[in-house]
Amino acid sequence: MSQIRKLVIVGGGTAGWMAAAALSRVMGTRNYQITLIESDEIGTVGVGEATIPTIQEFNTLLGIDENDFMKAVNGTFKLGIRFDNWSKPGSSYFHPFGVYGVDMGGLNFNHFWMRYHKAGGSGDFGLFNPQTLAARKGRFGRMAEINPQAPNVNYAFHFDASLYAKFLRGYCEKNGVVRQEGKITEVTQHPESGDITSVTLANGQAITGDLFIDCSGFRGLLIEQTLNSGYEDWSKWLPCNRAVAVPCDKVGPATPYTTSTAQEAGWQWRIPLQHRTGNGYVFCDAYMSEDKASDLILQRLDGQAQAEPRVIRFVTGHRKQMWNKNVIAMGLASGFLEPLESTSIWLVQDAITKLLKYFPKERITEIQRTCFNRDMLAAYDNVKDFLIAHYKVTEREDTPFWAYCKHMDIPDSLKFRLESFAEHNAPLVEPTELFKDASWFAVLAGQGMVPKSYSPAADVMPNDEFLWRMQRIREGSAGLADMMPPHETYLAKACPSPQLVAV
DSSP, rough: OOOEEEEEEEEOOOHHHHHHHHHHHHHHHHOOOOOOOOOOTTTOOOOBOOOTTTTHHHHHHTTTTOOOOOHHOEEEEEEEEEEESSSHHHHHEEESOOOOOOBBTTOOHHHHHHHHTTTOOOOGGGGHHHHHHHHTTTEEEEEEEOOTTTTOOOOOOOHHHHHHHHHHHHHHHHHHHHHEOOOEEEEOOOOTTEEEEEEEESSOEEEEEEEEEOGGGGGTTTTTTTOOEEEEEOTTOOOOOEEEEEEEEOSSSOSSSSSEEEETTTTEEEOOOOSEEEEEEETTTTTTOOOOHHHHHHOOOSSSSSOEEEEOOOOOOOESSEEEEEEOGGGGTTOOOOOGGOOOOHHHHHHHHHHHHTOOOSSSHHHHHHHHHHHHHHHHHHHHHHHHOOOOOOOOOOHHHHHHHHOOOOOOHHHHHHHHHHHOOOOOOOOSSSSSSSHHHHHHTTTHHHHHHHGGGOSSOHHHHHHHHHHHHHHHHHHHHHSSSSSSHHHHHHOHHHHHHHH
């Protein structure tokens, strides 16, 4: 292989069309031929309807107008995730998209909150975060429109994944991406290198390529079925291996956040869209049957079910090689980490970013593959440890599932991080990691792990000045939240769903 010109994406859905959109935007279709193969006969999982703020960077890269995007996907805004019953039944906390308070003297605000709390101040650290306060009141608004002088308030989106793929397909086809309908029946490899040279469709058409991106879902048509890349199974730490998903009618205003509720053998998601609500029960089949989980999710809907529950089976983990020969796996073909923190679409976005970073100019080198695989494994590892912490740091032992999670062995990397946080409020976050100090603090402290001590640098400030600053920060957070209109009001004004407008 001497020159990379023909890019073939196998599979559509969110991952496939995100890859096609980014490649057509950045690499262009003048010098590169980008073909996406998709079969209407093969469905997509399509339950990933919640995102994190990094998706704004992706939309900016594509030059997409945010309101147009939100209208097309029936989207709502997301300020974070509310976690119910995770520490113990009846408990609740909020993981916001944003930091707490303001860092002072080069020290993370969380240390100042510890001083405040130990001196008798409120234990509700959410009072120092505008996203948390706005979520509690059902409010949302872009601060750039409301008050350009005010600090930015981070947010993400909820959307219909099938509509998102449709939206990106339209974008891609305008940019010159060729969509090829058909089911792949044969994969041809170079007899010496083992590289994929072409794929053949059911109608006999052969499509050749220099670089293949496998977005074929769990089956991994190229990365696994053809190249046998292997799979690292993380089920011992993340035992949930099933999900039942079902949409229901919308009842009441759409909340500007995702809700995750811990249940008997896993957890339940609730994702509000403009036209409906997405629901699902993620569970472990060693502790609950698929039929039982389906019955329970139907009983717990807050609106009329719009379909029968759909069962999704998975194994948490990742391909041992996500770039193998001339194939790069993205999305479910590369691995799966349950949607507890809405990281599935981010992992696709991150893989695209890393592909662009290591994109081969004339030929694929082993260094490029090694760097890509190293970086992607680090991304998966960081998310993995963060997700495990949700299950491990709990008081729950009320069901066999939760007893297992509370007492299970965990990776050494996470064990050391938890020990460091518990001792002196330092979760040992690296600059390249997705989840920063504020996220670790929100989840660990939210689930009952309050550090024993904090940095003595937080005690240097005189008490009167300290209390004055804390009060100002608290008032500032509340003020930002109060500037925002009700979420539904903002949606109706900025980006109403065409389905609702038509009604």
